[in-house]
Amino acid sequence: MLLVRHGKQGLDFMASRVLMVGPSPEAWGGVATVEKNILDAVASTGREVHFVATMRDGSKFTKILMFPQAFFEVRRELRQCDVCHIHTALGMSYKRKYLICKEAAKANVPYILHVHEGDFENQYEHMGAEEQTKVRWMLQNASRVIALSEEWRSYFVRKFELANIVVLENAVFVPQEVSEQKDPTKFYFLGRMCPKKGVDTLLRAVRCLLLTHPETKVMLAGGGEELESYQQLANELGVGRNVEFLGWADDLMKARLSDECLTSVLPSDAEGLPMCVLESMAAGCASIATRVGGLPSLIDDGVNGLLVEPRDPEGLAKAMSRCIEAPDWARMIAQRGRQTIIERYSMKAYLKKLESIYEKVARGSE
Template sequence: MPRVLMLGPSIDAQGGMATVECNIIEAVKRSGDAIDFISTYEDAGKLRKLSIAGAAYARYLTKLGGCDLVHIHMASRGSFDRKRMFMKAAFLRGKPVVVHMHGSEFGVWYEKECGEAKRVQIRKAFDGCAKLIVLSEEWRAFFIDNRICDPGKIVVLHNAVEIPARPVNVCARQDVLFLGRLGARKSPDTLLRAAKTVLKHHPQTRFRFGGDGDVAKYEALARELGIADSCDFLGWTTGKQKEEVIRASRVYCLPSRNEGMPMSVLEAMSYGLATIATPVGGVPQVIQDGVNGYIMPIGDPEFLARRINELLDNSDLSARIGKAGRKTIEESFGMDSYAEKLTKIYEMMARGGSGVG
């Protein structure tokens, strides 16, 4: 495999991007190769962030000459601004750059927050890349429709997960799970409002929220709705704790307003949880409504409550949907095929030179 220098937020960070980085590094390691990774960001105070970025850039410059290509994980806003400096250094050295775009709000940022001068800067940066990896066909269409990147450089690479050895026993569970940062983008308020209706029919059900963010705001909403005693706010969950809460659940819900390709949906489905999500980002590439999961309208707690009640009322339905979801992940979103596809991208870029436009 080519010598890859990878940049992105700390692999110990919270969120889907760090999970993708870890999965890639581990999958490549199993094949007998290795990726040289540099952390460019940690969730810290402003001075600490600047220190980390400066140290990362200095280390990057010392390693740039010895690599065959640079793989940069990027979102939007500050993430783009930080990574653009690294991209320019690679372009000057003639190193091919693969940008891996994770930003679920990149479209909002580009269309509503950026002026034309900033959009020109963005298009110029992507024009210099050898390849742009996006997480879904929907995101590929966005970059093409807005003329941000040459269509020939855009590659769709769906996120992937490791498949757990055994599925959950959904028939033995009644609880509902949400994983992710608690904030407006992922809309935990929609699930809380749905929970109020569900609890009238299933008072023993617990609604668990695993994530950081504005926890106090949503705890207050649970109290306002009179359902606080049925809600658990767990904080950010990883590793064994996350597996435990997944295995203690029957239904997984992610009522987001924007997504890339949500890792939590893939993880929940890989365990065989019946999953409900909105048709944003790459979700429609994963969930076939009523077959291996359910698609819900954005911001519709009444619809969500009906779907949750159906799954809690019918254990056979929950099991069938969960089994079909797990099969989808096994066949199309497993790490082995993902690593193979990524390695082919690396090899093509290393053979093709800088790819600078």
């Protein structure tokens, strides 16, 4: 029998035994942020989800050594749980999670596959036949597949004919108060320094923007193997003095950036529903993002944020210029964006939806 625990802050959570598996919540990136938010929200109800980390930041050797230990812990914990909640992307992530899914199926424990990969369609198409077969097996044998938006739900239904898919849009904790002193000439970016995040597009947009707004400053918070190449590109484009590469951002740095900057920018080629955009909107920043993944479901262009096309430096520069030239308008956009998060993407509503998914999976109901 499933029981409901009544906890702090008005949050309730089902007392079914849940095993959650994914990268460490202390790792860098959006998946870890989602996990951390869930675990913090559940903890506020007075109970816990047992979490097993299959990956931590570190050397390749460290990651290789970690997984066998995690796998045997998962095998042990599957004997005493009702539901296994598995977070995955593609790349190396799916290879680890495929083994976890097989083990859950072997133990007759229903599993939920929470798909975070924003570039899923492209990556899947470039996989070999054997890899595609494994991905299809994971999706089709899950009790539920969680998609991050209606756009992604439609893709999974169309591509894999899934009947077990539900939409659970990412959510964030909303700050009680936000800064009133945000500078319209300052922008910030959060994300891994890699091509699919559109870092080169942002740097080229800055070059366009400096022609009319030489006072512009852009802070880029994120790491990755290509960080140095982007620093070099910034110098080659002549924007090195106007951009600052900060490395990975912890919670304190994120708070500082959202306090200082009126606008956040994420010019990605592909996304699910990025946590950094939700967080910036919750913090009262105007958000400029690309028209990809679940972002059109979140942002109504010109109403609660701004949408631009990917790989369009001129279009991105134009959107950034609007925020500089019309700061009162940008602040109005930011206020509407924050209200959107409060009404649709708060952790309290998210936890209720997740609770319902767990209950149905644990009971074997449709």
